[in-house]
Amino acid sequence: MSKFKKKKGSELPAISTASLPDIVFMLLFFFMTVTVMRENTLLVKNALPIANQVQKLDKKDRVIYIYAGKPMQQYVKAYGGEAKIQLNDKFANISDVAPYVLAEIQSKREELRDLVTTALKVDGETNMGLVSDIKQELRKVNALKINYTTRTGDAFNNLD
Amino acid sequence: MARRSAPEVNAGSMADIAFLLLIFFLVTTTIETDAGLNRKLPPLEPPTENPPVLREKNIFEVVVNKNDQLLVEGQLAQLKDLRQLAVDFLDNGGGVGKEACNYCKGRRDATSSDNPEKAVISLQNDRETSYKTYIAVQNELVAAYNVLRNRESQRLYGQDFTEMYAAYNDPKTPSSLKDELKPKVEAIQALYPQKLSEAEPKSN
Numbered sequence: 001m002s003k004f005k006k007k008k009g010s011e012l013p014a015i016s017t018a019s020l021p022d023i024v025f026m027l028l029f030f031f032m033t034v035t036v037m038r039e040n041t042l043l044v045k046n047a048l049p050i051a052n053q054v055q056k057l058d059k060k061d062r063v064i065y066i067y068a069g070k071p072m073q074q075y076v077k078a079y080g081g082e083a084k085i086q087l088n089d090k091f092a093n094i095s096d097v098a099p100y101v102l103a104e105i106q107s108k109r110e111e112l113r114d115l116v117t118t119a120l121k122v123d124g125e126t127n128m129g130l131v132s133d134i135k136q137e138l139r140k141v142n143a144l145k146i147n148y149t150t151r152t153g154d155a156f157n158n159l160d
Numbered sequence: 161m162a163r164r165s166a167p168e169v170n171a172g173s174m175a176d177i178a179f180l181l182l183i184f185f186l187v188t189t190t191i192e193t194d195a196g197l198n199r200k201l202p203p204l205e206p207p208t209e210n211p212p213v214l215r216e217k218n219i220f221e222v223v224v225n226k227n228d229q230l231l232v233e234g235q236l237a238q239l240k241d242l243r244q245l246a247v248d249f250l251d252n253g254g255g256v257g258k259e260a261c262n263y264c265k266g267r268r269d270a271t272s273s274d275n276p277e278k279a280v281i282s283l284q285n286d287r288e289t290s291y292k293t294y295i296a297v298q299n300e301l302v303a304a305y306n307v308l309r310n311r312e313s314q315r316l317y318g319q320d321f322t323e324m325y326a327a328y329n330d331p332k333t334p335s336s337l338k339d340e341l342k343p344k345v346e347a348i349q350a351l352y353p354q355k356l357s358e359a360e361p362k363s364n
Contacts, residue, residue, distance in 0.1 A: 024178035027182055032185055032189075138201060148196045152195060
């Protein structure tokens, strides 16, 4: 009756964790594909407004980013609570926008210079005064293509 | 030769290595938002130039005040009604003779716009208007154009304009398809040209 012989050790066998790396690698590849490297450390709050008639931005090599919003909590003491502009990891004044955009356009490849889009990543709580000032500066340097970067969703969610 | 089974490699630390990599990517990367409302700013013009004369009835006036309230054509309005109001205005087609619009399906009200080519939406906001309200208003106005363009596109080509336009602008689209889409996109854009002008914000 060897078929029904009891197994010798009564201890439970160890649970195999061999598939754990596979699962983690799956997560890893997911994150590698859907995210991009951080370019700028955000110094301002950046809760983008919501819109649903959006168009995708062009390729990254022809986009200039301008951030604006109230400074993050840790910078409020040094820079105050009013909405500020952020260019390239630094707080900036409105007069810095035009030279910054010109310099960025100059740094692009020549054939892309006419196609440059300026993406405005502005916090929803910012006043339009600041945004209008930025737009005026952009008009001065003839960088006319802009993109109000938004999250995708129902625009009525902006109102509450 | 005696057959020997290869000793099993201990893979217990593989998960740890993978976790390390995963956490590295979690902290150094962001999910980038790369979509938004594309707009074109008007070029700075010399102040001596005379602005083109527009008839009052061809202007759809939208004013947003500092309390984020909307004034559409001189009347208080809610944001949820703005899209329909803009569609009605653009699609009115009240012109006669040379200015008639044969594809418009509006009310043909003589006091509203002549045809979509003449119709201009004028948006004015206050310096203290909040950005998110401004975006919501812009979104609704762009939506109004998209509603009409999609309608005409469905009628003429059996597909949505927004889809065609996205495919046309996508760098991954093969150029043969782009050449095919280009006349269609331009035809629809000519039927309902986006004339959305923004006045300088008031400060008071």
